Amino acid sequence: MRLGDICSKIGSGATPRGGKEAYSTSGIPIIRSQNVLDWSFSSNGLAYLNDEQAKTLSNVEVHQGDILLNITGDSVARACIVPSDVIPARVNQHVAILRPKEKANATFILAWLQTNKDLLLKLASSGATRNALTKRMLEGLDINLPSIDIQNHIAELISLIQSKINLNIKLNGYLLEYLKTYAKTLYCEYENDKNAILPRNWRWAEIAEIAGMVCRGIAPKYSDVSDEVVLGQTCVRSNLILVENGRTHAPRKKTEKWLKKYDLLINSTGVGSLGRTAQVWFEPKKLVADSHITIVRTADPRYALYLGFWAFKHEKHIESLHTGSTGQTELPRDYVKTMRLVLPDDKTLNRFNKIAVPMVELIVANQRENKRLEEIRDRLLPKLMSGEIDVSKIDLMQLNSHLAEY
Known part of the structure; x- marks a missing residue:
């Protein structure tokens, strides 16, 4: 059976006239590849259209x-099911909508796409220029569609696991936002009013004053037979x-550029990437950053x-x-070194930590x-999709209980 036979719609959208500059800060969401x-x-970087743009x-x-x-x-080939909280929405030309018909379960189709990702990537790379999947390619994909009961059972099993993953992602988002807001309460008043008098033992400082190292990462030599990740x-x-997005590279002699816990990483090259920040919150082993990242x-x-x-709260400023x-x-x-921030006193800093x-x-x-x-x-x-595992014999209630304790 072809994918085109079990979907009532397969199609992508467009960018409104004016490109990115035409996006709004509120209105009807337009979903881009970075959201999928x-x-x-x-929802990070989710853009919006006004009513007139959405109508087109x-x-x-x-x-x-x-x-x-x-x-x-x-x-290319990344896929998910749209969450209900962004509906109604539109998609741009880099994202396709697949709308399964009544006898096809959306989660099962998503699972099939994920299981056959290598096939999708191979198809996408067959073009003359950039990676791309066309509507014709998607419609012609052969899919083995079992009965709706089996589809539903597989979908329910996968959804149990995925819901636990999504819950952790959501919880991490809440924790991140709380800590960003907490830190902001310490410095915001003084950044907004440079004439405000700092509390006793608080001070303004350049990053260079508190940093033991500010440098770019290494120029890697990629290798598939290494366990060192860049x-x-x-x-x-x-x-x-x-x-998981990193790549292995040929081992080098250990230097001060090997990452350590609490190193701050700043993307430092290219529009769209420059200014993004993250921090090493674990004990890294054989982990380095490449030369496009400032440590x-x-x-x-x-x-x-x-x-x-x-x-994290100053990414726009860093980008500028x-x-x-x-x-x-x-x-x-040198621009990183000269960025200035308000440093609280030891008692406030210890309370934050x-x-x-x-x-x-x-x-x-x-x-x-x-x-x-x-x-x-x-x-x-793969075992579920091929029928190697009889999904009807899996106790979903027991699995759900186990995942709740996981």
């Missing part, structure tokens, strides 16, 4: 239960480090978390410090748990 992750949706894209309005599939660029700019997203390491570790959450023309922008190391340390440890624990859950899901999927 594998299995999950990210009414033919690509997203409905409840639609599957979103990235069809161009480096993120992080690129795609590993710095939503103020978290995505080690900031505080001399006194007590300042590290405060500096990190300050940076770039030099160079569009497409070749760079963040000079007492709250922040256990919270970031919980964030890391949730990330690790999600990694294990994803491995379970990805091992199960």
Whole structure:
């Protein structure tokens, strides 16, 4: 059976006239490829259209239960189901809507797409220029569709695992936002009014005054036979480090550039990436950053978390410090060193750290748990989709209870 036979709609949208500059800060969401992750949706960077713009894209309005599939660029073949809280929405030309018919379960179709991602990537790379999946390619995909009962059972099992993953992602988002807001309450008043008198023993300081090291990462030599991982700019997203996006490279002699816990990473090259920040909240092993990332390491570790959450709230400012023309922008190391921030006294700083340390440890624990859950899901999927595992014999209530304790 072809995918086109079981979907009532397969199609992508467009960017409104005026490009990115035409987007609004509120209104009807327009979903772009950066919002579509594998299995999950990210609201980070979600853009909006006014009513008139949305009307011109009414033919690509997203409905409840639609599957979103990235069809161009480096993120091609990433797919998720649209969350209900962004509906009504539109998609741009880099995202396709797949709308299953009544006898096809959306989560099952999503699982099929994920299981056959290698096929999608191969199709996407068959073009003459950039990676792309066309409507014709998608419509012609052969899919083995079991009965709706089996589809529903597989979908329910996968949804149990995915809901736990999504819950951890949401919890991490809440924890991050709380700590960013808490840090902001310490410095916001004084940044907004440079003439405000600082409390006793508080002070203004340049990053250079509290940093033991500010430098770019290494120029890697990639290798598939190494266990040393180098992080690129795609590993710095939503103020978290995505080690799974890193690549292995030929081992080098250990230097001070090997990452340490609480190092602040700042994307420093290119429009769209420059200015994004994240911090190492775990004990890294054989982990480095590439030369497109600036590493900031505080001399006194007590300042590290405060500096990190300050940076998270100042990404726009960091981005504005770039030099160079569009497409070749760079963040000079000296500009990072001269950024100024308000430093609280020791008592206030210790109080912040007492709250922040256990919270970031919980964030890391949730990330690790999600990694294990994803491995379970990805091992199960091929066996479920092929029928090797009889899904009707799986006790979903028992599995749900186990995941609740996981």
